[in-house]
Amino acid sequence: MRSLSQRLRSRFTGTPIQTWISGFLVAAVIERLVGDKIAALLGMGTVPRLFGVRYILTKPILIPSAIVYLLVIYFVPIFVVAWLIAPLARKMPSKFSMPLLLVLLYGALHIWSGLDEYRILVLQFILIDILLTVSLNLTNGYMGEFSCATGGFMAVGAYAASILTVGCFVTDDVFGPPWLPPALVRLGFPIGFPIALIIGGLASALTALAVAIPSFRTRGDYLAIISLAYGFIIKSLFENLEVVGGPRGFMNMPKWADLPVVFIWTVIGLWTMRNYVSSILGKGAPGVRDDELAAEVMTVDTRRVKVITFLLSAFWTGVAGGLFAHVMGYINPATFGIMKTATVMAMLYMGGLNSITGSIIGAVLLRFLMEALRPLEVGKWILIPVILIIFMIRRPWGLISFREFEFLRKEVRRAPASD
Amino acid sequence: MPLLQIRNLTHWFGGLRAVHDFHENLEGGEIVGLIGPNGAGKTTIFNLICGIYRPTEGEIFFDGENIVGLPPHEITARGIGRTFQKLRLWRHLSVLDTIKLAHFSRKKYGLIDALFWTRKCQKQEEEIEERAWELLKIFGLTEYADARAWDLPYGLQRKVEMVRALVSEPKLLLLDEPTVGMTLGEMYETMDLIREVKERFNLTIIIIEHRMKVIMDLCERIKAIDFGEIIADGTPDEIRNNPRVIEAYLGKEEF
Numbered sequence: 326m327r328s329l330s331q332r333l334r335s336r337f338t339g340t341p342i343q344t345w346i347s348g349f350l351v352a353a354v355i356e357r358l359v360g361d362k363i364a365a366l367l368g369m370g371t372v373p374r375l376f377g378v379r380y381i382l383t384k385p386i387l388i389p390s391a392i393v394y395l396l397v398i399y400f401v402p403i404f405v406v407a408w409l410i411a412p413l414a415r416k417m418p419s420k421f422s423m424p425l426l427l428v429l430l431y432g433a434l435h436i437w438s439g440l441d442e443y444r445i446l447v448l449q450f451i452l453i454d455i456l457l458t459v460s461l462n463l464t465n466g467y468m469g470e471f472s473c474a475t476g477g478f479m480a481v482g483a484y485a486a487s488i489l490t491v492g493c494f495v496t497d498d499v500f501g502p503p504w505l506p507p508a509l510v511r512l513g514f515p516i517g518f519p520i521a522l523i524i525g526g527l528a529s530a531l532t533a534l535a536v537a538i539p540s541f542r543t544r545g546d547y548l549a550i551i552s553l554a555y556g557f558i559i560k561s562l563f564e565n566l567e568v569v570g571g572p573r574g575f576m577n578m579p580k581w582a583d584l585p586v587v588f589i590w591t592v593i594g595l596w597t598m599r600n601y602v603s604s605i606l607g608k609g610a611p612g613v614r615d616d617e618l619a620a621e622v623m624t625v626d627t628r629r630v631k632v633i634t635f636l637l638s639a640f641w642t643g644v645a646g647g648l649f650a651h652v653m654g655y656i657n658p659a660t661f662g663i664m665k666t667a668t669v670m671a672m673l674y675m676g677g678l679n680s681i682t683g684s685i686i687g688a689v690l691l692r693f694l695m696e697a698l699r700p701l702e703v704g705k706w707i708l709i710p711v712i713l714i715i716f717m718i719r720r721p722w723g724l725i726s727f728r729e730f731e732f733l734r735k736e737v738r739r740a741p742a743s744d
Numbered sequence: 745m746p747l748l749q750i751r752n753l754t755h756w757f758g759g760l761r762a763v764h765d766f767h768e769n770l771e772g773g774e775i776v777g778l779i780g781p782n783g784a785g786k787t788t789i790f791n792l793i794c795g796i797y798r799p800t801e802g803e804i805f806f807d808g809e810n811i812v813g814l815p816p817h818e819i820t821a822r823g824i825g826r827t828f829q830k831l832r833l834w835r836h837l838s839v840l841d842t843i844k845l846a847h848f849s850r851k852k853y854g855l856i857d858a859l860f861w862t863r864k865c866q867k868q869e870e871e872i873e874e875r876a877w878e879l880l881k882i883f884g885l886t887e888y889a890d891a892r893a894w895d896l897p898y899g900l901q902r903k904v905e906m907v908r909a910l911v912s913e914p915k916l917l918l919l920d921e922p923t924v925g926m927t928l929g930e931m932y933e934t935m936d937l938i939r940e941v942k943e944r945f946n947l948t949i950i951i952i953e954h955r956m957k958v959i960m961d962l963c964e965r966i967k968a969i970d971f972g973e974i975i976a977d978g979t980p981d982e983i984r985n986n987p988r989v990i991e992a993y994l995g996k997e998e999f
Contacts, residue, residue, distance in 0.1 A: 604865060619832035
């Protein structure tokens with residue numbers, strides 16, 4: 326037995342993450358092909374949507390079936406595939422590793438979610454949450470400030486992008502026929518939508534400037550208070566803007582943010598933010614957090630770093646808001662309240678500060694919990710905070726903080742350590 | 745043209761006069777000591793030179809330019825490096841990142857370059873990384889490159905801070921109690937290090953220190969201050985025998 330575990334370990338140590346994603350891809354294909362038959366055989370009416378958690382929570386008699394299903398469909402294929410290709414994967418030239426990773430990951434997600442509309446929706450939410458959490462990490466993790474403006478930034482991005490898409494490309498009760506000539510309306514999805522999202526992000530960054538200027542003169546609680554106020558102001562602003570539906574909400578957005586679109590935007594967002602925090606410009610943010618005076622004396626333009634970091638965070642939060650609006654096709658001000666901010670914060674502090682890896686894990690984990698524990702209804706809001714508290718006690722900095730997965734690191738160049 | 749010229753420097757903290765009519769003329773190439781009892785205003789003078797405080801009155805010319813009112817990062821970029829009395833290293837950064845971050849004013853790329861990691865950004869990052877490694881090599885710190893500076897032993901932390909101050913290629917280096925909290929052995933090592941960097945980087949150094957051994961051995965000229973005012977200025981021997989210095993600071997006994 327010991328030799329088996331040793332062999333397993335030596336086979337899997339240092340295997341790149343692509344190996345596991347390939348395994349998941351194969352598992353998703355198998356589920357697509359025979360998932361329903363196996364589920365029926367195990368006495369489950371339908372294929373478990375989120376790894377059988379619903380069955381486990383609502384029908385205890387089906388717990389063994391759910392576990393068998395997980396083993397047969399997921400664990401066994403994943404491990405077998407990973408075992409088979411691990412030696413091959415280690416030899417892969419690093420040049421291809423990132424594109425391959427993205428293709429494999431998207432393929433796996435596409436096939437896995439193709440079985441069920443609900444899975445697609447959960448994945449879209451997870452991807453948007455990842456974008457939100459990494460953005461918040463820039464200010465609250467890397468820069469060590471405390472911003473509570475996520476909901477507000479999201480709202481500005483969502484409404485700005487939605488007004489543009491509804492106004493320009495759709496026939497709407499309030500905005501009338503499309504503002505643009507029909508020839509351009511047809512280009513709405515490939516060209517108009519990205520532009521609308523970017524303008525949404527820029528609008529959000531512009532309002533962030535109004536928060537940044539008064540609050541970054543000093544450090545400390547100012548940003549927390551001002552950003553909290555900002556969130557409430559934005560929310561009541563949209564509640565009182567009748568032209569976008571006031572508290573009833575704004576609808577008619579084309580549902581352009583399908584899974585591939587959300588995936589691409591999340592990847593672009595993570596890529597730019599990863600680059601930023603790896604550059605010397607972006608490393609100014611941890612410098613400000615750890616010792617602002619030392620940073621200033623060591624030639625770091627701290628004012629500029631603080632404003633840029635905050636605005637970048639606001640930009641990507643705004644883009645995420647725009648994506649959210651075009652996933653749902655409907656938004657209302659209540660969606661972007663303090664609850665939204667608190668959820669993203671929970672994802673951040675659970676996942677880990679100063680780490681993109683941590684943010685991804687936190688967002689996936691918490692969103693998964695929130696969806697999977699739905700059958701518990703109100704009990705969900707007791708269980709999730711308890712889980713959070715346990716995390717905070719065991720790991721106050723979050724699950725993975727100040728470290729990155731290898732594939733998320735940006736190495737400029739490694740000089741030999743010895744000579 | 746003198747390297748550093750301070751005229752009539754006065755600074756008030758509210759109703760407290762921390763520095764009064766301080767003046768200094770540094771031609772370049774010397775090591776000057778700044779001594780005085782605790783609270784005499786030594787560190788305040790450093791903070792005024794670096795731009796952390798803006799002096800109530802007076803002028804500071806560095807390389808012929810008045811630097812009063814400039815933000816600290818610009819003053820440092822012009823060639824004034826410093827270390828701190830209490831270590832001020834960045835807690836979560838590795839030694840390599842610490843040295844790289846001190847290159848902030850050398851990078852010329854903007855936000856867009858950083859976001860998309862353009863060739864311009866890559867090239868400058870490579871240059872800075874290379875330079876950081878070179879500095880680490882000179883000071884024998886390569887093996888600690890990936891360790892967090894905070895996790896290093898005290899003596900090495902001091903060394904990292906010194907290297908960090910040298911990144912901007914300063915002409916003037918301000919050392920605020922470089923041997924505080926050190927053992928005798930570490931103190932001698934630090935003195936050798938100071939002499940070495942002075943030669944290698946062609947520096948002018950102002951050093952604040954309470955250990956007379958360090959001051960008397962290293963400095964060519966010493967300024968003693970008390971209550972923010974200069975009470976003596978001269979060679980180590982002159983200072984040692986100056987009655988005002990003995991009364992205010994050194995004490996009557998033989999040291």
